[in-house]
Amino acid sequence: VHGITKMRKALGRICQGATRCCAIPRKLKSFCCSSLICKDKMNIQKANVCEFKFDLRDDELHNYKLTDQAKLKPSLKSREDHLKDLKNEKNNFDILIIGGGCNGAGVLFDASTRGLRCALIDAGDFASETSSRSTKLIHGGIRYLEQVFKLESGFKEKLDLVIEGLDERNFMLNAAPYMNKKVEMVVPCSNIIMAVYYYIGVSLYHFLSYCKWLTSNYSYRLPKPQMLFRKQMVKHFPMLKKPAYGVRFSEGQMNDARLAVQTMITSSIDNYEPGMKGATVSNYVEFVDFIKNKEGKIIGANLFDKINKEKFKVNAKAVVNCTGVFADAIRMKDDSSASKRILGSRGVHLIIPHNYTEDNLGIIIPKTVDGRVMFILPYQELTIAGTTDHACNIEHAPVAPAEDIKEITKELSYYFKDISEKDCLAAWNGIRPLVLAKTKKLGKMEKVANWFKRTAASLKGKDPNTLSTKSLTRSHEVEVTPSGLVSLLGGKWTAYRKMGEDAVEAVLKLHPEMKPVHSTSINRDTRLVGSYTNRQVQGCEENIHEFINPCAQFLQEEIKFDTATSRYLVEWYGTNAVHVAKLGRELNLNDKILSSHPYIKAQVIYAIRKEFAVTVRDVVFRRLGIGFTNSKLAEEIIPLVAEIMEKELKWQGKITKKEIRSAKEHIKSLGQFPLTFQNQPHYI
DSSP states (O other), X not given: OHHHHHHHHHHHHHHHHSOTTSSSOHHHHHHHHHHHHHHTHHHHHHHHHHHGGGGGOOSOOTTSOHHHHHHHSOOOOOHHHHHHHHHOTTOEEEEEEEOOSHHHHHHHHHHHHTTOOEEEEESSSTTOSGGGSSOOEEOOOHHHHHHHHTTOTTHHXXXXXXXXXXXXXXXXXXXXXXTSEEEEEEEEESSHHHHHHHHHHHHHHHHHHHHHHHTSOOOOOOOXXXXXXXXXXXXXXXXXXXXXXXXXXXXXXXXHHHHHHHHHHXXXXXXXXXXXXXXXXXXXXXXXXXXXXXXXXXXXXXXXXXXXXXXXXXXXXXXXXXXXXXXXXXXXXXXXXXXXXXXXXXXXXXXXXXXXXXXXXXXXXSOOTTSOOEEEEEETTEEEEEOOOEEEOOOSSOOOOHHHHHHHHHHHHTTBTTOOGGGOOEEEEEEEEEEOOOOOOOOHHHHHHHHXXXXXXXXXXXXXXXXXXXXXXXXXXXXXXXXXXXXXXXXXXXXXXXXXXXXHHHHXXXXXXXXXXXXXXXXXXXXXXXXXXHHHHTTOOOOTTTTHHHHHHHIIIIIOOOHHXXXXXXXHHGGGHHHHHHHHHXXXXXXXXXXXXXXXXXXXXXXXXXXXXXXXXXXXXXXXXXXXXXXXXXHHHHHHHHHHHXXXXXXXXXXXXXXXXXXXXXXHHHTOSOOBTTTBOOOO
C-alpha cells in the first residue's frame, strides 16, 4: 500500500505538470492526482479562491489560446446584435433551426461546435413551452429497464434507450456541474423481497451507467445504490406511511429553462471549441413559411420579428424543425398532405411543501394504480410531484385539468400522511411530443389483430380510437422530406445532445457540399459556459464540482455578498457569476432586489444584455427562476424588475404598466397561488 501511494504521488506530479493536450488518459490522471488533492485540500481551495481575481481583471489574455479565452472571458453579443446578423441578407447560413426548446438547443450545440454557421429562432422566449415544464430530472429511464427484465415487446429497443440515456446523463452532469447536480431517490418497499428485487434492478442500472462512464472522459460519476431499513426510512421520511424498507440510488437534476439559455449562449461564442463559429440566435422571431427554389428544395425561410413588427427573410442551405409538440404544423407548411406524426401527452406536475422530502433526497413510486411511475423530488426548497400521462390536444400554455391534480394527490395519499389538494401550492402542464409510427398499409392478419384490439377496448368501456401514450416510445426520430426539411421529432431533455447529433448527421448526409471543420460530433466533452476555471484551461485536472465553494467564497470576500447570495449566483451562472458581479460593480447594482432574498439587480441587466431577455416574464420566470416556485415573491418582485428594465430599455410608462400586468396575469394562469378547487381553479 505504501508503494502504491508513493507511485500515485509521483505520477500525480507528472500529470499535474502535463499540458491539456497530453496523451495521458483523464481517468489515470484523476487517479494519480487524487492523493495530492486529498492531502492538502484546503490549500487547493485557497488557490482556487485566489484565481477568481483573474476574472475581474480587464487585461487581455495574451498567453492563452483563443479557445481558452472564450471559455474564461467569453464575448457575448446582445440580442440586438444577433437580430442584426439574422436580418442581414448577405449572410447565408448552413442551418436555420426553428424552435428554441431542448431539441433546438441540442441541434444548435452540435452544429456550432462542428464549425457550421447556424441560426436559431423561436416565436416566443427560449424554453417557454414544454421545455420549461419538465420534471427537472436527468435520468436513463429506470422504468424501461424493468420492462427489459420482463422481456416485454420491444425490450431490445428499450434497453438501447436506457443505455443511451445513462450515457447522456453522464454528459449532462459533467457539462454544467454548477447547475446539473446529483439527486438521490428512494424506492419505498413494503417487504424485504420487494426491496431485494428493486436493489438488483437499480444495481444493474448503476452498473450500466458505470460501464458508460469508464469509456468516457468524464471525471464525475454517481454513487452506488444502497439498501435502507426502517429506522433510516423513518429518519429521512417522517411523513411516509408505514415505511419498512427502501432502495436508495442516484439520478441527476437540472434547471430546464436555465439549461436551454446557457446552451444558446455557449453555442453563440466564437472559438469556444477549435474552429467553432458562434451561432446567431433570436427569440420572439416567428417562422412564416419556407423559401423554395424551382426544384422545390428549401433554401431559406420568411420570418417575422414580433418585437419590431418587421418581416424579413433568411437564406439557409438547410432548415431543421425543432418545434416539439408543434412540429406537425411546420411539417404541413412544407407539405400540406403530410400525415400526423406527433401525439400530445399531458404531463402535470404539482408543487407541494418541502417537508415531504429531505434535502437532495426524493422518492420514486415505481408503479402507481394505473401503472405509471411517479416522482416526488426536492427542488428549490420545495417538492415537485408528478407526473400524469394522458393523450391531449396540442395547444399553447396548456391548463392542468383538475382531474389530473386530483389523480396525483390521490396517489400521494397512499404513501404520505395528511396530504390533500389543499397542500398544492402550484401546478403546471407540459405536453410531451410522442412520435407516432408512420402510416402503412396493413396486411390481412394485422387488420384482424387490430379488430380484436378495438373490440376488446369497446367491451371494457374504452374508446377504441384513443391511443395509449404509455405504449409509445420516448425516443426521438429524425425525418427528412423530399424538399429537404429535417424534422427532429419526440425526445427528452436527457438526450438533447444526442438528438442534436443525430439531426446534424441527417443534415450533412442531405447536403454533402457542407464542409464542417469537424465531420463528427465533438461536444461530448464540452462543458457549457460558466464551467471552466483558470486552472482547468491550463490543464490541471480536478473535480469539476469543487470550484463552486471557492467561487462563492471569492464573491463573499471580494464583492462582499452574503453566503446565500454568493451560493445562489454560482449555482445559477457558474464561474460567470464573477462577470455578473463585475457588471453590478460597474453599474452600482450589486444590491438586492428584495433584502430578504438573494436576487440582485445586476442579474436583470445581465439578462437583458447577455441572455436575450425581452419581457418581465422572461426575467422573472426563466432568467431568475422565481415564477414557477414562489408566487407571492414573484408578484412582489415584478414591479421592481420592471422598474430596472424600464431604465435599461428606455420604456415609456405605458409599456412598463403593460409588462407588469402581463407578468402578473401569467402568474395567475400558471396557478402559483394556493389552489382552492371549489371556487378559483388557478392552475395551468
